[in-house]
Every structure is written in C-alpha cells, then in structure tokens.
Amino acid sequence: MALALFPLVSFLFLLPTSSVSQTVGNITVGASLFAVENSSWISPSRDFAFGFHQLEHNKDLFLLAIWYNNILEKTIVWYANGDKPAPRGSKLQLTSDQGLVLNTPQGEQLWNTQSINGVVDSGVMDDSGNFMLLGSDSILWESFKNPADTILPSQSLDKGVFLSSRHSETNFTSGKFRMVLQSDGNLVLTTINLPSDHLNEHYYDFNTAGNSDQVVFNESGYLFVLRENNTKSILTSVVTGSAKDFYYRVTLDFDGLLILYSYPKASNGDASWTTVWSQPDNICIASKVTTSSGFCGFNSICSINSGGRPICECPKGYTLLDPTDQYGSCKPNFTQTCEKEPAAVEDLYDFQVLFNVDWPEADYALLEPFTEGQCRESCLQDCMCAVAIFRSGDKCWKKKLPLSNGRFDTGLDGAKALLKVSKGDVHVPPLSPDFPNQEMKKKDQDTLILVLSLLLGSSGFVNFILVAAICLGFYFIYQKKRKSTLPQNGGVVESNLRCFSYKDLVCLLPFEGGLSSMYTEVNEF
Incomplete structure (x- = not known):
C-alpha cells in the first residue's frame, strides 16, 4: 500500500x-x-x-x-x-x-x-x-x-507618492481623489481630471509646506509629516486605544474624505470600523475648482448628510448620466435651444427655487441692481441661461451649462437659485388636416397640371363635363367637413370655411348665392 x-x-x-x-x-x-x-x-x-x-x-x-x-x-x-x-x-x-x-x-x-x-x-x-x-x-x-487608497501603521509615503481613491465603495477602478505630499513639502487633498493625471486646485491643505520629507503613520495610530530636522507635524487627533488592541488604517475614501479608522481586535464578529478622525469637515464647500466639476459631477448638488458624509443629488428636471454612479454628472431632461421655440418661453419653462444653493464658476453675467422679478424674467428670456442666483437683495448672477461646484451652503444667507426647468410636454396642436405639407402641395400641383393638360387637349363638351365633375367633387368632399381649424391660432371659424392648396394655402368663404357663386378668398387670419 x-x-x-x-x-x-x-x-x-x-x-x-x-x-x-x-x-x-x-x-x-x-x-x-x-x-x-x-x-x-x-x-x-x-x-x-x-x-x-x-x-x-x-x-x-x-x-x-x-x-x-x-x-x-x-x-x-x-x-x-x-x-x-x-x-x-x-x-x-x-x-x-x-x-x-x-x-x-x-x-x-x-x-x-x-x-x-x-x-x-x-x-x-x-x-x-x-x-x-x-x-x-x-x-x-x-x-x-506602491499604495492604493490606504496607509497602514508603520508605513510611510515619500514626496510624490500618493493615495488614490477608488471609484465607489465596491468599484475599484480609479477614483478622482488623491492625497499627495507635494515637492514643496505641503500635504494636500486634491482631485484629478480622469482619465488624465491633471491635478486641480486642492480642496484641503494640511499646511505642512517647508522641509517635509515623509508622511508617516506610526504603529500607535498617529499620522504625521516628518520634517528634515526630525520634528513632526501631527495631523490626526489623539488616539485613545492601544495598537495592541486595535487595528488602524487611514483611507482616502471614494467620497474624498481622508479618514482614520479603528477596529477592535478582540471582536466577536459584531464590531465595525469606527471613525477616529477625518478631514475635511465639509467637503462640499472646502474649495472651488476652475477646470472640473468639483466634488460632485456637473449640474449636481453636494450636501452633507446626518452622518457627516457628502452626498450628491440631481436637481428637479435633471437625471444622472450614469444611473449607477450617484456621484456623477446630471443631464437636463429637456433641451433648451436658441432656435425659435414652438411656443412662448413662458409656456415652456418655469423655475425651481432652491435656497442656499450655488454653482460657483459658472457665471457669465452679473446684473445689478435687479429685483428678483427682473432676475427671473432675464433668465427666462435668455436661451443661454440655465440658472440665476438672486442674492444680496439686488444682485442677479446668470449661469450657463454645465454647472460646476454645486453645493448647499448655509453661509449663502438665503440666496435663491432660480433653476430653469421644463414645464413638461407642452401640447403643440398638430397641423390641421387641411394644412398640407410641401409634399402634398407638389402632388396637388402635379395633379392640377395634369387636369389642365387634359382639358386643353379635349373638346368643348368634354371640358364642360370635366369642369362640372370637378365642381361637384369639391362640393361633396368639403360639405362633409362642417368645421375647420386655422393652423395659425387653432380657433374655430365659420363652419362653411373651406381650405385647399394650390401653391399657397387658400381659405374660401361662400357667397350668399350658393354653389354657383363659388368662394371668395380669405387673405387675413
């Protein structure tokens, strides 16, 4: 064996x-x-x-x-x-x-x-x-x-080495947030414009510029910047638990927060990671960026939830470009054009009023002194205007798409965001069945030419019979239509009004004399 x-x-x-x-x-x-x-x-x-x-x-x-x-x-x-x-x-x-x-x-x-x-x-x-x-x-x-989004106790990062966030909690593709120790020794949190590595203005600054060599996370759970003279700039708050009893990690989360977490080693399976320290306090208003969407995607609004975490929401009339990415950009559910609208702008658009909301960096006009009514009317009549911010009692900022750096900020002192939205599907009546399109006009013209040709090539008796047949045909066809709608205003007019096409729309009213008198042309509508 x-x-x-x-x-x-x-x-x-x-x-x-x-x-x-x-x-x-x-x-x-x-x-x-x-x-x-x-x-x-x-x-x-x-x-x-x-x-x-x-x-x-x-x-x-x-x-x-x-x-x-x-x-x-x-x-x-x-x-x-x-x-x-x-x-x-x-x-x-x-x-x-x-x-x-x-x-x-x-x-x-x-x-x-x-x-x-x-x-x-x-x-x-x-x-x-x-x-x-x-x-x-x-x-x-x-x-x-070669870190990803986390630094562990006993780990250090040299200048130029960075933490990079993931795209979402369960999506590990590259995110847009970074923590980096710059060449000047300053540790910052910033965003990049994916898929490039272009760094935008930082949204948080740890103010460590100078002779700084490394970011260090020591085994006691403290994160600090180590300077050339061996002094330390402590970044995190006091850690109360011993490293012997707790696991620690500092993670640049997918939502842009840098967080020090702890977890009890002696857990029975019912514990979870606890936040010990985090920065920034309010990422929504931490900073503005000039060449990016800001924290949330374009046209979105950033606010802080009850747990202190940032959330992004599309305003009314907008939906996410990618329904699976709640932090992504929002698209309008309607198309505003500078071409002639099918109806008056007052019938097409209205305003959603949002308090203490702004999209900085999207301004293209400042109107002052202006009342709120003037601000509304100016944005309504302006095909470029997506939102107007009325603030300080007499100032009106008009903004264009895409809107960037959207945030809810109580420091705006009751500013009103007048967001232009569609009133919905505006009913535009279809063309009157008697209002022919160009294709119908051409067919009518061709038919008339053919009839005239036949008439010219026929005898007088045949011509008489054809004319009589045509007149009777018009009479019986149009007699069935008791009411007509003018295409210009949709109003109901004289029940005997008859419309047909030959080169242009012609509407005729009967004389008192009946059929033999035919119709007189209506030139004014």
Missing part, C-alpha cells in the same frame, strides 16, 4: 503552489496563485492575506489585493488591478526577472511589479500588511511603496 501511494504523493509535491489559502513565510520563485475562491498567501500572524478577492458584482472577476484577514469584514487595504479585474482562472506567478506577473487564462498580462532592479529570490507577506519582493540583500519591490 505504501509503495502504491508513493507516486501520488510525489506528484502532489510537484504541483505549483495551490489556490488554497496558506500561511507562509517566504514564497519561493515559481510559486503561483489562481483566481478562484480562497486563494491567498497569509501572513504568519494571520492578520493579513495577499491574493485574489472576489468582486461582489461579478463572482467570476477577482481583484489582486491585500486585506485584513482576522476580522469578519475582509477589508481591502491594497489592490493592484482595479481597472482590469482578473477573470476566473487567471494566474499570478512569482518570477525571478519580473517579480509578480498576473496573466489571464488566455495569456494576456493584466499586471506586473514594474521597475524590478535585480533578481528576485523570494516574496514575503509580513505581519504589518506589506508584501515584499526580496533580492539577495535588499527589498526590490513592496506594496508599502
């Missing part, structure tokens, strides 16, 4: 590292993980895992990530392929020349550890949450120096 089992045991040892969670020390070159459930390398303390995390919205897609492993909520603290999730069966392999390489089952490379300067001897998932690739005498690559 022992001899029979020997080939099987030998075969198992020859297989690459399996796709089952393993507690490991060093990971040897050639080891691999596959994108399936429970596929990870776990740190010796079991606090952290490195491997494939299954996405919630699609169970056949996986994120290469690091997460807190000892708690019920497997919180992700680092990820590599947010923009290119790995399909089921994809393979991650540790190589000596490229480090970690992630390929799809078809061989397409999704991600690798770039800039490896040396030969990789092994990898290690350590108890601080840092995954490292080791050479003979140095660290060749580490997740701590």
